[in-house]
Amino acid sequence: MGGGSGPQGPAAGGPAPHRPVLLPEVLAALGPRAGATILDGTFGAGGYTGAMLQAGARVIGLDRDPSAEEAASRIMAAFPDAFTFRQARFGTLDAVAEALGQAPLDGVVLDIGVSSMQLDQPDRGFSFRFDGPLDMRMERDGPSAADIVNTTDETTLAAILFHLGEERESRRIARAIVADRVAKPFTRTRPLAELVGRVVRGAPKGIHPATRTFQALRIAVNDELGQLVAALEAAERVLKPGGVLAVVTFHSLEDRLVKRFLARTAGRGGAGSRHLPQVEVAAPSFTLPSGQPVLPGEAEVEANPRARSAKLRFGLRTTAAPMPSDPDLHKLIGPGRLAMER
Template identity: 60%
Template sequence: MNRRRATPGMPDPTRTNREDAAAPHIPVLLDEVSDALKTEGGLAVDGTFGAGGYTRALMDRDPALRVVAIDRDPTAIAAGQPMVAASGGRLRLVSGRFGDLDALLADTGEGPADHVVLDIGVSSMQLDAPERGFSFRNDGPLDMRMGNDGPSAADLVNEADETVLADIIYHYGEERRSRAVARAIHEARRRGRIETTAQLAELVAGVVRVEPGSHIHPATRTFQGLRIAVNDELGELVRALHAAERVLRPGGRLAVVTFHSLEDRIVKQFFAARSGRSGQGSRHLPGTPVETVRSFSPVTKGPVLPGEAETARNPRARSAKLRAAQRTESAVPEPLTALTDLASLPEAARGGHRR
């Protein structure tokens, strides 16, 4: 999940820069997240456990805090068991998608929650494992699944319609040469399946050019788009925001850390609509009304950004943004349909048409 400065708001899932490649998994904006949540005992939900950085920090800072942590990655669940054993019963680790955090929390018999934290995107541990297929820094199978279920990136690349691939790469990867990339993939797979990260990276590099001196690999945006589509990351984020809204008690707080503009746009619009600060619709969705129910009040004024010391210490923090809000007494309103539309592909691609 390490990010680069070369393209504002744009992640670099390949982490080809040596400085990023050597960086350990360090949770970003850790102090700021802790301050925003303002824990004083009670129950916290860490919807994106990963290596347990936020969970560990919150529990160390507040000895009275209990945590239910969620992750869809079986390796993260397995790696977190020693932390569970050492927690004295304060930590429960649950396998599942953070978009289902309300149902998962109910299954534990816990709730309502006093705090929810979400750290969006792919983790350094996933990027560092070639067999997971998230990065082409080392060759590996073209997988990209955060869990072990559902179609892989190889399935998508080899079976999806060319138009669908172009839409995914353009809308989720923000790659301007998406049609050329999709066309190259379509032609290449006629000769045989594309099965590895190196195959795909080389193919994309043949049609996408980058500015001289740029540290961004030509395939960066294509890999991002495919990864988001394979894991339905934006859809999961929308569901998680609504799920957190349902589980938080009045006065409870939600903190969300994002790493690129697609994620941050969704979080920003969710908090704006739910705090009554947006009633005119989104400039990204002209003419679409946004419901104005004050179920949250802002904790942060705009995004909280990492300081120079943190970015020097942890390159992954460069593009991070934190937004936080506090649950009000308002009843849970209907889901924001505008956000679901914002997280979705154009109609032609939503059905995942196959050739």
């Protein structure tokens, strides 16, 4: 989304320097080399991109956040003949690669979620560590988190918090938000975090009670799960045989989507019921190397606490045609678009 290896919830501590998560493991999966073209769908600060360029690969960097252009300009100056950047959503990565004349690709890497840089900028409204505008828009365009909080009906708001934040107290939080916004709409991060803190009792030494609420709002504002499904299917279409799709996720919602997609496209979706008519099964479009998911080691987590929940999954493209879109995968997206489509 914003790229750059960040966690899914607001940071608990102070600002941390950018560190691409699971970098050696991602490079081992992708195998960047001279002559290969790899698309980094979540460019961020360019951590993965820089390492792949140094290995000799050509890289196409995408990021929907305009603030990524500064880092992209620096990398462009260092690798003018090997690096191309486009501001775009990674759900369109196949169209971008084709428009650049670079399809099919040797690899696609996605580092899902909000970046460290976005979390550490109070004016973006992704985190409640510091008071800032209740925004959360990666592209700085369209409806904001404040729009959702102040205009969405209680039932839909509770559904967003429950499905996208896995918040068990979603109904209580939604009820309190709807009641309080009558007197004063929510426009800043701190008042919303304080409301959730009053409604939900936090566990000692646990995450802040508002973490899941902020996660849910951010995912809804940016249609993150919908974009992830679109990107997975786009990668399947644009990768050449032997090409690698590598995805780093930071929480169960996204990992569930990636795991299901790779399992299904690798032919591990089950054989169906013997009591139902047999349906012809499409040939697998990916093979999955063993030893997945790949997790960060203790040393990386100690050096970068934001890596603690990271998981890497990857697959190798076969010669088979792309599989038909999976309707059940799209159902797992949940209500992320409900508020935005009202």
